[in-house]
Amino acid sequence: MSAGEMRVGVAEFVRRVTARNRLPLDYSVASLRVVDRITDGLRGAGPEQRNVARELFWLGAYAGEVFVRRAGAQWVDFDRGQQELFGQMVGVRMPDGRVWNPIGKVAKRFVAGQEESVQQMYFLLHGRVPMKAAR
Template sequence: MADVGERMPKAQEMRTRAAIFVQRVGRRGRLPLDYSVASLRVADFLLDGLRRSGAEEARGGEVLLDLGAYVGEVLVRRAGATWIDFDADQQAYFGQPVGVRMPDGRVWNPLGKVRNCFAAGSAQESLRTFYLTLHGRARGRRPVA
C-alpha cells in the first residue's frame, strides 16, 4: 500500500501509467513491451533484473507500480478485464488501491502480484504464469487500441 503522504493511484490512471512505462522502457532498453501475453516474459525479466540489482521494494516501489500497471493492462487488452478502484474491504484484503475485474466478475490484483513476485524471487513466481493460470479470462480477445 502507499506510504503516508503518497498519493494512491486510481483505476482511470493505470492505462496511461502503463503506456508511459512502455515508452520509457522501450526507449531505454529497447525491450518489446507490446501488451502481448508473450511480453510478460519480458516483464518477468525486468522484475528479475530489478531484484538482482539489489533494489529493495521501497526503492523500487514506483517501478513495481509501473510494472503492475503494465501487467494489469495486458489483462485489460488480452483477457477482457476492466480497471477498478478497490473498495475499502478489497483494499484491506489486497493491500492495493486498484485492480482489475474479469469478464466473469472475478477481481484480481496485478499490482500485488508484481510485488509478490519481486519478494518471492523464485522462478516459480512468474507474471506470465499468472496470466496463463488466471480464471475468468475472455476467450479470443482482440487487442484494444
C-alpha cells in the same frame, strides 16, 4: 492512482521505458515474461523493495493492462476491504466478476523470485475472454 488513470499511466511508462531500452513491451501475453525477467533483474541488483517500489508498481500496472487488452479485464478501484486484502488501490476485474491484483503479483515476484510469475498468473485467470487485437 485511480482505475480511470491507469491506461494513460501505463502508456507513459511504456513510452519512457522503451525509449531507453529495446524492451518488447508490446502488450502481448508473451511480454509478461519480460515483466518477470525485469523484476528478477531488479531483485538481483539487491535493492530494498521500497527503493524500487515505483518500478514494481508500473510493471504490475503494465501486466494489468495486458490483462485488459488480451483477456477482457477492466481496471477497477478496489473497495476498502479489497485494498486491505491486496494492499493496492486498483486492480482488474475479469468478465466473470473476479478481481485480480497484478501489481501485487509483481511485488511478490520481487520478494519470492521465480515461484511467482505474472505470465503464469495470466494463464490462471478465470473468465478470460480472448481478444483478437489490442484495444
